[in-house]
Amino acid sequence: MSAHDAREAATLATGTSRREGERAAPVRHAPRALSPGLTLATAGRVLRQIRNDPRTIALLVVLPCVLLGLIAWMFDGTPVLDQFGPILVGLFPMIIMFLVTSVTTLRERQSGTLERLMTMPLGKGDFVGGYALAFALLATVQALVVVAFAVWVCGMDVAGPVGLVVLVAVLDAILGSCLGLAASALARSEFQAVQLMPVILFPQLITCGLLMPRDEMPAVLEAISRVLPLTYGVSALQDVAAGGGFADVRGAVAVIVGFILGAIVLGTLTLRRRTA
Template sequence: MSARAYGATSVRVLGQLGADRRTVAMIVAVPSLLLTLLYFVYQNQPGPPGMPSVFDRVGVSMLGILPFVAMFLVTAIAMQRERTSGTLERLMTTPLTKLDLLGGYGTAFSLAAMVQAVVACVVCFWLLGLDVAGGVALVVLIAVVVAVLGVALGLLCSAFARTEFQAVQFMPLIVGPQLFLCGLLAPRETLPGWLEAISNVLPLSYAVSAMKQVAAHPSPTGAMWRDLAVVAGFAVVSLCLAAATMRRRTT
C-alpha cells in the first residue's frame, strides 16, 4: 500500500463529496431530520413510571441504525458511479492498488461518517433532550464505528453491482433483515431460536446492543466493548472482502 496513492485517493474522494451538495446533505442532515421526526412521533407517548421515555429508548438505538443505513446507501452508489463512469477502470490501469483505492474511499467516507454521527448526536442530546445513563462520548464513538461499518458494507456490495440501481437493490437485502432482527422491534432473546441464531451473526445486532448498554449503565461495560469490537471486526472483514472481490474491469 502506497501512502502517497492512498492519501491522493482520500483527498480526491473528499473533494468529490464536498462538490456534491445533495450527497453532503444526505450524509449530514438526513439522519438528524429523521431523528427529529421520531422525537415528535413519541413526544406525547409517556413511558412507564421510573423508566426512560419512549424516545430515549428508541432514539439511542436509532443513533446507531440511521448512520449505518445512510452511509451504506451513499457509499454503494458513489462507488458504483465511479465504476459505471469508467473512472475506476482508468484508475486500476495506474500503479494504484485495490488497497490504495478502497483505503482512500474508506477513509474519506469514514470522515464523512464521523461528521454525520457527531451532528446526529448533537441534535439528539442538546436539541431533542435525549437522555442516557452513560456518557455522550460513548454514544458518539459507537455511532461513528457503526457508520464506518455502513461504509465498509457499501463498498463490499458495490463490487457485486453493475449499475447504481443494482447497488440500491442491495439495501433491502443487507439492511432489511438486520433492522428486523437487531433488537429494535423486539428483544432478540424473545425471537424464535432460528431467528435469534441469525441475529447473532448480524453486525447491527451488536451495534444496537452496545447502544443499549450505554443507555442503561453509567460506566462502560465489558459487554459494550465486546459488542463494539465485533462491529469494528465486521467493518475490517468487509473492507478486506471488498478488496478481494473488486473487479479490475467494469464489464
C-alpha cells in the same frame, strides 16, 4: 511520505482529469505494497467530490437529523426518544452511509474512473483504503452532528456516557460504508445498488433486537442474529442508554471492528475495474 509516494500521489491527483469517455491504455503494473501516499490521495479525491455535491451532504447530515426531529416531535412528552433514540442515532448513519458509499463506488466504475486509476500504480488496497478512510471521516462528522442534534435539540436523555453513543454511532456508520464498498461489486447499476440495501440491511434490522428482544425470538432467528453486525451495534447502544459504561460495550465494539476489517478485505478482493 517518501518522494516515490509523493510522485505517485501527484499522478493520481491529475490522472482523473482526462476527458469523460477517454479510455486509458491497458497497462499492467506488478503487484505492489500498500502506499500511504496513494491511499491519502484517493481519500482526498473522494472528499473533494463529496464537498462539491450538496445533495450528498444533505443526505449525510440533514436527513438523519430531520428523521430524529420528527420522531422527537411525534413522541414529545413520552420516554420513547430516550429509549430508542440512541439506537436510531447509530442506525440512521449506517443505512445512509451504506447507500452513499455503494452508489458512489459504482459510479466510479461506470464512468471509467476506476479503470483509469487501475492503469496507474494504484493497487486495490490503495483504492479501498482511500475510500474507507474518506467515508470514515464523513461518518465521524455525521455521527457527531446527529448525536449533538439528538441530545441538545431534541432533548434525548442518555443514562450512560454520550461519548460512547458517539463511538458506537461512528463505528456503525463506518461499517455501513465498508459494507457498501463490498456490495458495490455485486451491482451493475445504481438502481441495483439501492436494491441491495434491503437485502443486506433488512435482515439485520429484523433480528438486531430493535423490534423485539432477541431472547424472545425463535431459536433460528436468534442464532442468525449472532452472526450479523448490527446486532452488536444495537446491543451496545441499548447498554449505554441503560447507563452502561465502556466495560459493558467493549465486547460488542470489538466485534463491530472485526466486521469492519472483514468488510474492507472483502471489498478489496471483490473490487472490479469496470461494470460488465
